[in-house]
Amino acid sequence: MTVTDDFRRSELVAGLVSSINRHAGKQARFMEFCGGHTVAILKNGIRQLLPPALTLTSGPGCPVCVTDNADLDKAIALTKLPNLILTSFGDMLRVPGSSSSLQEARAAGSDIRIVYSPLDALELARSNPRKSVIFLAVGFETTAPGVAASVLQAKQEGLKNYYILSLHKLCPPITKVLLDSGEINLQGLICPGHVSAIIGSNSWRFIARDYSIPCVVSGFEPLDILQCVDMLTQQVAKGEAKVEIAYRRGVTPQGNQTAKKVMEQVFQPAAASWRGVGEVADSGLALKEEFKDFDAELNFDFDPGPTRTHKGCICGDILRGVKTPQECRLFRKVCTPVSPVGPCMVSSEGSCAAYYQYGGENA
Amino acid sequence: MCLAIPVQITSIHGTEADVRVGSIVKKASLWLTPQAKVGDYVLLHTGYAIAIFDETEAEETLSLFREMAEKMEEQ
Numbered sequence A: 001m002t003v004t005d006d007f008r009r010s011e012l013v014a015g016l017v018s019s020i021n022r023h024a025g026k027q028a029r030f031m032e033f034c035g036g037h038t039v040a041i042l043k044n045g046i047r048q049l050l051p052p053a054l055t056l057t058s059g060p061g062c063p064v065c066v067t068d069n070a071d072l073d074k075a076i077a078l079t080k081l082p083n084l085i086l087t088s089f090g091d092m093l094r095v096p097g098s099s100s101s102l103q104e105a106r107a108a109g110s111d112i113r114i115v116y117s118p119l120d121a122l123e124l125a126r127s128n129p130r131k132s133v134i135f136l137a138v139g140f141e142t143t144a145p146g147v148a149a150s151v152l153q154a155k156q157e158g159l160k161n162y163y164i165l166s167l168h169k170l171c172p173p174i175t176k177v178l179l180d181s182g183e184i185n186l187q188g189l190i191c192p193g194h195v196s197a198i199i200g201s202n203s204w205r206f207i208a209r210d211y212s213i214p215c216v217v218s219g220f221e222p223l224d225i226l227q228c229v230d231m232l233t234q235q236v237a238k239g240e241a242k243v244e245i246a247y248r249r250g251v252t253p254q255g256n257q258t259a260k261k262v263m264e265q266v267f268q269p270a271a272a273s274w275r276g277v278g279e280v281a282d283s284g285l286a287l288k289e290e291f292k293d294f295d296a297e298l299n300f301d302f303d304p305g306p307t308r309t310h311k312g313c314i315c316g317d318i319l320r321g322v323k324t325p326q327e328c329r330l331f332r333k334v335c336t337p338v339s340p341v342g343p344c345m346v347s348s349e350g351s352c353a354a355y356y357q358y359g360g361e362n363a
Numbered sequence B: 001m002c003l004a005i006p007v008q009i010t011s012i013h014g015t016e017a018d019v020r021v022g023s024i025v026k027k028a029s030l031w032l033t034p035q036a037k038v039g040d041y042v043l044l045h046t047g048y049a050i051a052i053f054d055e056t057e058a059e060e061t062l063s064l065f066r067e068m069a070e071k072m073e074e075q
């Protein structure tokens, strides 16, 4: 398949690497926003192909990882209510909340089902008319339009037992917060490919403009990432800061207009809590007034209890790009994919899990 | 979780399409990409086709990579 397989061709790697080497000058740090990129970089050994002057840092782009304990506790508390099915993507089940996980709640008798799509949750609502079906809506702009479409579909069909718990998060606002914090010093941003397929590369223009940081949207195949790093390196060498796309077959400057429209029809920006960062204004999505009947938070009475953090887990620092998994005392010793202490070790796109599996430097 | 896979549309029924990944056939909702046609490669994420791949762009990018590889060999 041209759109994927050809972007793994090993005979084309050397040309890109040689261009990167030619343009790399003084030390530069690029952040890959997206956890999917972290996995692809480690799995394909991309770091070993780059000159020592270039450093790649993982960012906050794992929706499972950035979900706050307090929000996860809400989902767990909801499952204790009678006549209710909570549906979730599989990655969320093992994430430890303040005092338990969805998996533990399920073992204790809660009806929790793993779904692959909000459409599966809709189907469950249709086939279980006497039960309330809640979809745990975790995800970035990639996922939110599909969830919005499921709400529109439920409304159209007059389904009265379908709800969502919207924990959606938006990528450009959190990037701004990370840059404003001054904690990280970046010379380039590897922008998320599938988020940008929806929002368009233009959504990153304010970063290039206001922070003078080159931004390049990347795909997920090895050649995509190398092209992205090459474009960033060339911008740094020329002293430029603009938005470019290294994933032109999938991403346009404007993004997917239909998806954006559906998302805007159903959701409005709202404050959201990010693990390791706290509450950030307009960095999440809440259902609009006319869709309030679908909002799990407004339609059920539940008590999530007190929020507790996991002692010793530095997921928050890792998500902000200020620490690496190896700097966590628990990494590999206490915290492993089999018994994860924090979400970054649970999620398939979590930095700790990726470093564990593919061995980041010295891991 | 933003994992999305390229699949090819084999048939369309209303807002739903049959798509193929290798030898596996799946369903994809076309709510977010109503302009998609049979034969198109689309990006499948959580049951929805969220973008249509531009094969011309893919070819152009690949020929750029081929040029870069050739240039390197000449040096």
Ligand code: SF4
Residues within 6 Å of the ligand: A312, A313, A314, A315, A318, A325, A328, A329, A330, A331, A332, A335, A336, A340, A341, A342, A343, A344, A345, A346, A352
């Ligand atoms: S290794 Fe485990 S405990 Fe340490 S930061 Fe990662 S998830 Fe948290």
